[in-house]
Each structure stands twice: as structure tokens, then as C-alpha cells.
Amino acid sequence: MYKVCVTGAAGRVAQAFIPLLCNGSIFPDKKIILSLLDINNEPQIRELNGLKLELIDCNYPNLISVSSHTDPNEAFKDCDIIVFIGGFPRKPGMERKDLLKINSKIFTEQGLALKHAKEDVKCLVVANPCNTNAKIMYEVCKKNGIKINKENFTSLSRLDQDRAEGIYKEMYNKESANIFIWGNHSSNLFIDTIDESINKDIENNSNFLEKIQKRGAEIINVRGSSSTFSAAKAARNHLKDWCYGNEKIVSMGVVSNGDYDIPKDLVSSFPIKCTGNWKFEIVQGIELNDGKKTKIKKCVEDLQGEASEIVV
Ligand code: LMR
Numbered sequence: 225m226y227k228v229c230v231t232g233a234a235g236r237v238a239q240a241f242i243p244l245l246c247n248g249s250i251f252p253d254k255k256i257i258l259s260l261l262d263i264n265n266e267p268q269i270r271e272l273n274g275l276k277l278e279l280i281d282c283n284y285p286n287l288i289s290v291s292s293h294t295d296p297n298e299a300f301k302d303c304d305i306i307v308f309i310g311g312f313p314r315k316p317g318m319e320r321k322d323l324l325k326i327n328s329k330i331f332t333e334q335g336l337a338l339k340h341a342k343e344d345v346k347c348l349v350v351a352n353p354c355n356t357n358a359k360i361m362y363e364v365c366k367k368n369g370i371k372i373n374k375e376n377f378t379s380l381s382r383l384d385q386d387r388a389e390g391i392y393k394e395m396y397n398k399e400s401a402n403i404f405i406w407g408n409h410s411s412n413l414f415i416d417t418i419d420e421s422i423n424k425d426i427e428n429n430s431n432f433l434e435k436i437q438k439r440g441a442e443i444i445n446v447r448g449s450s451s452t453f454s455a456a457k458a459a460r461n462h463l464k465d466w467c468y469g470n471e472k473i474v475s476m477g478v479v480s481n482g483d484y485d486i487p488k489d490l491v492s493s494f495p496i497k498c499t500g501n502w503k504f505e506i507v508q509g510i511e512l513n514d515g516k517k518t519k520i521k522k523c524v525e526d527l528q529g530e531a532s533e534i535v536v
Contacts, residue, residue, distance in 0.1 A: 232310025233260035234271035240456035311351030335364030379477030381493035407523030469500030
């Protein structure tokens, strides 16, 4: 059984994610106690109340109970897993880092509230800028003596991997595997692969890279609001692989140990091997030519810029 909290539960991404959680698409062998968190505003509270009724009507076999909250200290109590979706969303013309000022307050407060979760709580940050929001919680916990392993703080770069694989298939009319993401979930993110033939296709195709880097903004411009079910599906893939393992290399934002010259304690996307039972390793020995190193450096500079703005 897992107690799972979903933040921003009244929002669109959460409402695309929650059915995946309750219908066994993520943890087929686990019952779920669901804790919903959103802000203390009338529209959000009404939405959560409606959502609770609908969840009963769905009669999901894996769902044991649902509670809703406006205080993270209550919502996180005894949680095994927290999916941080709640935050101010990006609007047309904004970069994800422009959300830092407003969303960093949420993550400072929620980082402190992690003291109520289980010590081994697994955190996945979806709300942007997701890497730096995860770093804020990691730093808040460290500073306040909240003992959660640094491996438990992760952020969502799987959306970039999944969309790169989908767009590759559309562009080249070929199935793809083993694309992975380095660095930040920003417009300088870098995509890579260890598959030689895919590498040939994408290494010098700046259109492909640019398409992935700007896909989030493209969706916002086309529909006026940001991605929904692709983000929910990517969060599902991240958690499923983290829990059960995956043969493939996958992308996860994790706290850097300094591997590949990505400075220690930044939360960056790396090529990851999930080995099951919530364990993972950063894949070592990936060869990076100078061109790739330069592109990775650029998105690491984004992460450093964001990190320099945070105060915990
Ligand atoms: C995305 O990449 O679609 C999301 O992170 C939303 C955004 O602001 O781009």
C-alpha cells in the first residue's frame, strides 16, 4: 500500500495524472491512499470536493481512500510518495525560469512540510522550473535537519524524453529508443542517445533539438495553456520506472554528485538506469564530444543561474 499526495490536485495535469495512479497504471500491485492538496481558494476547494465524488464513482479497484487538504503539513502526513504538480503555470512569452520567484515560495513551504512525510518519501517535482524547485526542497530539508536521502528528490525530464521519441518517430518515420536528456528542463535542454544510427539522425539536426527545446512553449502558444496529459503520462513513466526498474536508459532530474562535470547539488537531468525497488544509478562512461559538452554546459549554466536566485 502507498500513501500518495498529489499537489495542485485541482489543476488539469493532476486530473490527468490521478486516474493513472488509481487505475493501477503506475503501481499495479499497490493499493493507494490518496491525499489531494491545493490552495485555500473557493474554486480549488470546490474542484477537490467534486473530484472526491468522482473518484468514488469511478470505483477504482486500487483506490482505498481519498482526503483533500489545503495545508501541506496535513497533506504530506505519512506519505510514501509526493507528486508536486502544484505551481503557477507558464503563460505565452514566459520562460520556465520566470516562474521561480512565485513558485519558490511554494517549494520552500512544502520542503519544510516534508518533515511530516515518511523518512523515505519519494518526491517527483513536475511544477516548473522543476529541477530548481526540487533543489529548493532538497536544500530546505538539509538546512532544517529533515533527514531525507538526496536520491529521493527528483524532477521530471521524462516529458522531454517521451516527446523527443514521439517527435523522432513522426519526423523520421522510425521507432526510436534510448533518447535521453541532459541538464535543465529549459529551452537549452540537450538530447542525446547511445544508439549510433539515431545519433547520426539527430546530432547535426538543429531543427530536431530546437523542436524539443521549444515544444512546451509551442503547446502554450497553440492552445493558450500548457501541456496536460503528456506531462501526466511522463510522470507516470518516471514513477513506474523508478519503482520497478527499466532495461532502457531513461531521463530523470536527480541531485548531482558532480558526474559529467555537472556541479554537485544541482538537480539536473542525467541518463539513468533504474534498477528496481526505487533504486537508480547515473549511467557512467557515456562519451561526449566537444559539441555535446558545449551544449550540456549551456543548460547547466541555466541551472546555475536559477540556483543563484534561490534563498532557503
Ligand atoms: C512542458 O514542457 O510542456 C511543461 O513543462 C510546461 C511548460 O511550461 O513548458
